[in-house]
Amino acid sequence: MQFQKRPYKRHDRLSKQIKIICSNFLLKDFPLEGRGVITVTKVKVTSDLGSAKIYYSVIDNSISKKDLNINLNKKSKFLKGIIGRKITSKKIPEITFCFDDAIEFYDKIDRIFSKINNE
DSSP states (O other), X not given: OOOOOOSSOHHHHHHHHHHHHHXXXXXXXXXXXXXXXXXXXXXXXXXXXXXXXXXXEEESOOSOHXXXXXXXXXXXXXXXHHHHHHSOOSOOOEEEEEEOOHHHHHHHHHHHHHHHHHO
16 A cells, blocks of 8 residues: 655644644734734754744834743743644644744845945
């Protein structure tokens, strides 16, 4: 019996599902009330499906990054429960939130290039 190979690995499929579920959770159920918008930029799940790092960025944030990271990581077990109910997998990864500063980095590079062009 021949099994069909999937075009990508299981942890990649799981990371996409977790990104969608987490984005919906942060949009609907995480209280920021006009203090900013949280966007999930990427999710990295280990190949053994034991842990997942959720990278996020914040737009118009009035809360410090440290406090926001602490609050998000406090909700990680609750989010793991939501993920466990929505996906079909024997193993649900441990969730860790990490701030993704790529947008700030790109903005900094853009300002440097615009400064060079103006000179």
